[in-house]
Amino acid sequence: MVSKRYPTSIEVARLAGVSQSAVSRTFTPGASVSARTRDKVLAAAETLGFRPSLIPKIMLTDRSGLVALVVGGLENAFYARVVQILSSRLREAGNQILLVPVDSDYTLDAVAARLTQYRVDAIVSALAVLSRDAAETLSASRIPVVSFNTPVTAARVGSVSSDNVLGGRQAAALLHATGLRHPAFIAGPADSPASTERLSGFRHGLREAGLPAPRVAGAAYTYEGGAEAATRLYAEGPVDGLFCANDLCALGTMDALRRAGRRIPEDVRVIGYDDIPAAAWGGYDLTSFDQDVPALVEAALAMIARMSTEDAADGERVLIPPRLMERGSTRV
Amino acid sequence: MVSKRYPTSIEVARLAGVSQSAVSRTFTPGASVSARTRDKVLAAAETLGFRPSLIPKIMLTDRSGLVALVVGGLENAFYARVVQILSSRLREAGNQILLVPVDSDYTLDAVAARLTQYRVDAIVSALAVLSRDAAETLSASRIPVVSFNTPVTAARVGSVSSDNVLGGRQAAALLHATGLRHPAFIAGPADSPASTERLSGFRHGLREAGLPAPRVAGAAYTYEGGAEAATRLYAEGPVDGLFCANDLCALGTMDALRRAGRRIPEDVRVIGYDDIPAAAWGGYDLTSFDQDVPALVEAALAMIARMSTEDAADGERVLIPPRLMERGSTRV
DNA sequence: TTGAAAGCGCTACCAG
DNA sequence: CTGGTAGCGCTTTCAA
Numbered sequence: 151m152v153s154k155r156y157p158t159s160i161e162v163a164r165l166a167g168v169s170q171s172a173v174s175r176t177f178t179p180g181a182s183v184s185a186r187t188r189d190k191v192l193a194a195a196e197t198l199g200f201r202p203s204l205i206p207k208i209m210l211t212d213r214s215g216l217v218a219l220v221v222g223g224l225e226n227a228f229y230a231r232v233v234q235i236l237s238s239r240l241r242e243a244g245n246q247i248l249l250v251p252v253d254s255d256y257t258l259d260a261v262a263a264r265l266t267q268y269r270v271d272a273i274v275s276a277l278a279v280l281s282r283d284a285a286e287t288l289s290a291s292r293i294p295v296v297s298f299n300t301p302v303t304a305a306r307v308g309s310v311s312s313d314n315v316l317g318g319r320q321a322a323a324l325l326h327a328t329g330l331r332h333p334a335f336i337a338g339p340a341d342s343p344a345s346t347e348r349l350s351g352f353r354h355g356l357r358e359a360g361l362p363a364p365r366v367a368g369a370a371y372t373y374e375g376g377a378e379a380a381t382r383l384y385a386e387g388p389v390d391g392l393f394c395a396n397d398l399c400a401l402g403t404m405d406a407l408r409r410a411g412r413r414i415p416e417d418v419r420v421i422g423y424d425d426i427p428a429a430a431w432g433g434y435d436l437t438s439f440d441q442d443v444p445a446l447v448e449a450a451l452a453m454i455a456r457m458s459t460e461d462a463a464d465g466e467r468v469l470i471p472p473r474l475m476e477r478g479s480t481r482v
Numbered sequence: 483m484v485s486k487r488y489p490t491s492i493e494v495a496r497l498a499g500v501s502q503s504a505v506s507r508t509f510t511p512g513a514s515v516s517a518r519t520r521d522k523v524l525a526a527a528e529t530l531g532f533r534p535s536l537i538p539k540i541m542l543t544d545r546s547g548l549v550a551l552v553v554g555g556l557e558n559a560f561y562a563r564v565v566q567i568l569s570s571r572l573r574e575a576g577n578q579i580l581l582v583p584v585d586s587d588y589t590l591d592a593v594a595a596r597l598t599q600y601r602v603d604a605i606v607s608a609l610a611v612l613s614r615d616a617a618e619t620l621s622a623s624r625i626p627v628v629s630f631n632t633p634v635t636a637a638r639v640g641s642v643s644s645d646n647v648l649g650g651r652q653a654a655a656l657l658h659a660t661g662l663r664h665p666a667f668i669a670g671p672a673d674s675p676a677s678t679e680r681l682s683g684f685r686h687g688l689r690e691a692g693l694p695a696p697r698v699a700g701a702a703y704t705y706e707g708g709a710e711a712a713t714r715l716y717a718e719g720p721v722d723g724l725f726c727a728n729d730l731c732a733l734g735t736m737d738a739l740r741r742a743g744r745r746i747p748e749d750v751r752v753i754g755y756d757d758i759p760a761a762a763w764g765g766y767d768l769t770s771f772d773q774d775v776p777a778l779v780e781a782a783l784a785m786i787a788r789m790s791t792e793d794a795a796d797g798e799r800v801l802i803p804p805r806l807m808e809r810g811s812t813r814v
Numbered sequence: 815t816t817g818a819a820a821g822c823g824c825t826a827c828c829a830g
Numbered sequence: 831c832t833g834g835t836a837g838c839g840c841t842t843t844c845a846a
Contacts, residue, residue: 155544155624156601158823169833174825182831199622204599205541206824209838212487214537219581224566225759230556237583246596249551249581251569264578267536269488290531292487373763405764427557431705432737433765490839501817506841516815538840541822 157198166194177202214269217454218248220258221276226371226398227426228441232276232298236447243451245271252277258284266291272454274298281341294457296450299344301467306457308466310449312423312441314344317472318351319358321393321421324437324474326359328419328482330391333364336379336403338371338395345395348423352393365389369399376402384410390418397422397429397438404434404479420479423472435478445470489530498526509534540601549786550580550597552590552607558703558730559758560773564608564630568779575783577603584609590616598623604786606630613673626789628782631676633799638789640798642781644755644773646676649804650683651690653725653753656769656806658691660751660814662723665696668711668735670703670727677727680755684725697721701731708734716742722750729754729761729770736766736811752811755804767810777802 159173166173168187175181176191183191194200208214217240221229237247248270252258258277262284265273273288275297282302288295289304297309325333333356338345353363367383369375376399383389394400400422404414412418422429425440449468456466491505498505500519507513508523515523526532540546549572553561569579580602584590590609594616597605605620607629614634620627621636629641657665665688670677685695699715701707708731715721726732732754736746744750754761757772781800788798 156598156823160823170824171826171833171835172831174823175832178825184831187831199624201595201598203541203601203823205537205546205601206822206838209535209537209541209823209840210825211838216580224556224562225559227557227559227562230559230562233581234556234583237581238585241583241593246600247581248548249565249569249579251566251573251579253570261573263533266488266533268578269535269537292531373759401763409764427705428760431733432741488839492839502840503817503819503842504815506839507816510841514815519815535839538822538838541824541839542841543822 156203157200159200159202162191162194162198162200165198166190174202208269212269213271215245216248216268216270217245218250218265218268218270218273219276220250220252220261220273222252223371224251226396226424227428228396228398228424228443229276231426231443232447235443236274236450239447239451259287262287262291266293272296272458274450274454275300294454296453296457298446298450301343308453308457308468310446310453310468310470311344311347312439312446312472313469314347314423314472315351315354316469317423317439317474318348318353318393319355320351320439320472320474321348322352322355322359322361324421324476324480325391325393325419326356326361328391328415328480330361330419332388333361333391333393334383334389335364335366336376336383336392336394336399337366337368338399340368342371342395344423348393348395364393369395371396371398373398373402373405375399377406379403380406381410392418392420394420394422397424397426397436400436400438401428401434404436414479415482419482425473425475429475430477437477437480438475439472440475441472442470488535489532491532491534494523494526494530494532497530498522506534544601545603546601547577548580548600548602549577550582550600550602550605552582552584552593552605552609554584554609555703556583558728558756559760560728560730560756560775561608563758563775564779567775568606568782571779571783591619594619594623598625604628604790606782606786607632626786628785628789630778630782633675640785640789640800642778642785642800642802643676643679644771644778644804645801646679646755646804647683647686648801649755649771649806650680650685650725651687652683652771652804652806653680654684654687654691654693656753656808656812657723657725657751658688658693660723660747660812662693662751664720665693665723665725666715666721667696667698668708668715668724668726668731669698669700670731672700674703674727676755680725680727696725701727703728703730705730705734705737707731709738711735712738713742724750724752726752726754729756729758729768732768732770733760733766736768746811747814751814757805757807761807762809769809769812770807771804772807773804774802 163170367379369379380403422438425438429436617634699711701711712735754770757770761768
């Protein structure tokens with residue numbers, strides 16, 4: 151025979167010799183209970199190991215206190231940091247995180263339904279890529295959605311991004327200052343808006359500086375992808391300044407360059423994006439852009455709050471300026 | 483005016499011209515509904531955007547389909563991988579993940595209560611350190627708890643670990659084969675059982691090989707901690723073989739050694755633990771132990787299943803043999 | 815196969 | 831301040 155899993159407020163009430171309402175009030179912050187009653191209730195609750203279930207409250211209010219966090223690729227330390235900071239802020243606000251790791255849009259669609267069934271209060275997507283379909287699936291759920299680094303236009307969907315265009319321009323300026331002649335860009339997946347925007351800013355900045363347009367090689371957002379793209383780039387011509395769509399790529403790129411006997415920064419200057427911890431490691435010392443995750447998270451939470459109250463806040467986009475972290479890979 | 487957030491089965495029933503029970507049955511896998519009824523219901527549900535809420539079911543069954551995952555230090559890629567694999571396996575089983583990032587035992591205690599209130603089905607702790615108090619807090623919740631790499635003895639608490647002692651012995655054997663004279667160990671936090679066990683195996687292995695006992699330096703489980711501990715170690719005497727409690731430390735150690743002008747592996751051989759991706763990166767090429775995360779996760783899930791059914795399964799411990807990943811840092 | 819009705823554990827609103 | 835009572839939206843008997 152399996153024992154009943156949880157004691158209920160009725161059992162506590164019986165044991166304490168009070169009504170069930172009294173138990174409920176005892177555990178409701180601003181409610182009016184006499185000290186005597188409260189003490190009896192607390193004692194009974196203690197002996198029974200009672201903790202009021204949150205489930206009925208969810209049923210009553212349709213608010214679960216759960217925020218879904220959709221992530222792809224936690225192996226990128228940048229996202230690990232986002233999860234870290236977002237979750238601690240959410241916890242302060244009394245919310246819990248429903249983690250939804252996703253490897254493709256397909257699984258996101260599959261899981262989107264489940265999220266609505268749990269009555270999650272909001273969805274934060276930290277997907278590098280958020281397809282239009284996926285965005286609509288989420289939007290259709292009538293739950294506020296905030297997407298990191300992926301501008302999406304749909305009802306009840308907002309986005310919070312690093313100012314990628316600005317970062318790209320600063321990268322161009324910095325490389326120009328180091329005497330760049332042959333710029334190149336290692337892009338992320340073709341459908342990654344962050345990558346596209348960084349490239350666009352980079353192009354713009356190079357043009358302003360009177361420099362040639364960058365050659366571009368596509369890569370996955372991985373260490374291996376960066377290494378492979380760098381090899382392709384060099385097979386096609388000289389490079390002396392390399393801006394990578396993210397740090398993970400940049401690190402792979404740096405190792406590939408060194409294996410090919412090229413010196414950093416003497417022969418090539420390299421810049422990444424995200425400022426993951428490894429960028430600062432001795433072996434790399436990679437110049438990068440700090441996306442300012444705390445600011446990103448703050449903006450996301452503010453946006454969610456707005457969407458939850460106002461009736462149809464949507465289509466908003468917030469940009470957070472990146473911070474250049476200048477290190478050895480661009481120091482000539 | 484705020485619109486009602488979710489359509490209910492009653493509304494669907496009304497629109498479809500059937501009873502509420504019929505709607506429920508339509509969305510209950512093995513229930514008996516005529517095709518005609520089901521079609522009407524599905525059509526109505528479609529137009530209303532109805533998804534049955536999971537909340538009442540949780541209330542009825544006391545099972546939420548939620549598994550809490552308690553993690554500290556997602557910045558360690560090893561834990562990121564655990565989260566990744568665990569969550570995808572959990573999702574296959576129809577469970578969702580409640581992520582609980584924790585920075586100290588204090589916050590764990592604070593959050594443990596919340597977990598029971600959400601009626602989570604199980605708790606997986608991937609904390610590098612799980613204090614006795616914290617374990618008891620969790621255990622008291624009467625929810626099955628499985629801890630990664632931290633043997634705990636409490637009711638309804640089990641643990642799944644890499645065979646850390648075995649790994650330590652293999653590290654000793656490997657270093658011995660490379661002609662080690664001055665072994666040293668960089669430990670994790672003093673209360674990390676994984677670190678302690680790895681050291682114990684290392685000691686044992688060295689003794690078997692007729693080598694001197696290792697000198698030991700304590701460190702945080704971080705890159706910086708490793709670097710700092712290495713410096714301390716060298717200040718006290720020669721070292722030519724270094725086993726680090728985990729890879730993150732080992733990488734910091736390697737960079738510190740190189741800054742000090744020591745060559746790896748010629749002057750010092752280095753071994754880590756976890757086999758995080760960065761261990762294989764060109765700049766490091768660090769020999770390490772793969773903990774076999776898929777096997778760890780499988781064992782954890784099996785243990786949870788057992789604890790959920792049997793009435794008082796507890797105190798169990800499962801060991802998974804690590805896999806030595808030999809790389810350049812020990813290749814002489 | 816169907817609909818009516820009970821009830822999961824709580825909160826909120828009553829009257830007392 | 832207190833206890834009784836009515837639901838929240840489902841699943842699950844139980845009759846029909």
